[in-house]
Amino acid sequence: MQTMGQALSREKTKKGVVGMADTDEILGIDVGGSGIKGAPVNVQTGELTGERLRIKTPQPATPEAMTDTMAEIAKHFNWKGKIGVGFPAVVKQGVMYTAANVDPSWIGTNGQALIEAKTGCPVSIINDADAAGLAEMRFGAGKGKMGSVMMVTLGTGIGVGYYVDGRLVPNTELGHLIVDGKDIETRASAGVREQKDLSWKKWGKLLTEYFQELERLLWPDLFIIGGGVSDEFDKLAPHIEIHTPMVPAQMLNLAGIVGAALAAEGEAQRETSKSKVAKAKATGGEQG
Ligand code: BGC
Numbered sequence: 001m002q003t004m005g006q007a008l009s010r011e012k013t014k015k016g017v018v019g020m021a022d023t024d025e026i027l028g029i030d031v032g033g034s035g036i037k038g039a040p041v042n043v044q045t046g047e048l049t050g051e052r053l054r055i056k057t058p059q060p061a062t063p064e065a066m067t068d069t070m071a072e073i074a075k076h077f078n079w080k081g082k083i084g085v086g087f088p089a090v091v092k093q094g095v096m097y098t099a100a101n102v103d104p105s106w107i108g109t110n111g112q113a114l115i116e117a118k119t120g121c122p123v124s125i126i127n128d129a130d131a132a133g134l135a136e137m138r139f140g141a142g143k144g145k146m147g148s149v150m151m152v153t154l155g156t157g158i159g160v161g162y163y164v165d166g167r168l169v170p171n172t173e174l175g176h177l178i179v180d181g182k183d184i185e186t187r188a189s190a191g192v193r194e195q196k197d198l199s200w201k202k203w204g205k206l207l208t209e210y211f212q213e214l215e216r217l218l219w220p221d222l223f224i225i226g227g228g229v230s231d232e233f234d235k236l237a238p239h240i241e242i243h244t245p246m247v248p249a250q251m252l253n254l255a256g257i258v259g260a261a262l263a264a265e266g267e268a269q270r271e272t273s274k275s276k277v278a279k280a281k282a283t284g285g286e287q288g
Helices: 004-013 063-076 111-119 128-139 190-196 200-218 228-239 252-283
Strands: 025-031 035-042 053-056 083-087 123-127 148-154 158-164 167-169 222-226 246-248
Touching: 025 063, 025 128, 025 252, 035 063, 035 252, 053 063, 063 083, 063 111, 083 111, 083 128, 083 252, 111 123, 123 128, 123 252, 128 148, 128 158, 128 167, 128 222, 128 252, 148 200, 200 228, 222 228, 222 252, 228 246, 228 252
Parallel strands: 025 083, 083 123, 148 222, 222 246
Antiparallel strands: 025 035, 035 053, 148 158, 158 167
């Protein structure tokens, strides 16, 4: 069986442009406040099947400009199949309900319809931290974990993907918890750490307050830490004082891309079973 390490090294060595391949391949796009990253993903193995492409998030980060960038990524891979997108906002049925680190004009925009119109491909879109959690729960640090697992992504913002007995509780937005009178994202995201050049110790202290608050309210069984810091986790971990086990994301910062593709796969499966039910109802037969 292929290990994640092998998958990562494959990502580095295999060259770019792949056309639409077999149906197990979905283009995953991870949208962030500073970069938009995409790669084709084999959803059976969690491997990237082409080299990741990263394009800077356009500023202002409007729906037009950002979906143009996503279409550019699809074009780069000559993509004609399904696309899964992880987006940094509350997302319901393709529509954005918040916009913490993107242009406020995203609120009320149907991102799914916009990306479909620009790429001509079927698109599924979910919250970015929810997506990263999907990947870690299926292939990484959360594999086989029951109980409550929180995937916390530390990037431009703070995102949380909350999983209970392996099932996603979507759009939790716990990265905006008020700690010490302020939205924790504005004090302790990786973006703030960079701007303020915080030491590991200082950042760890702020994050300790945050994780202790999550412990106090939700009593999770495991924290998985994602985002760029996951590959430097050893420097941060000694400065976080909590009781709950905490581990770095095993897929490092690729979890967002892989999870976005998995979300599209799940959507496709739901569509198939919905149409099976409809067909069974129409014919009066059994569901297959
Ligand atoms: C957004 C979340 C997102 C997180 C990580 C926050 O600002 O509100 O929806 O998951 O950033 O990108």
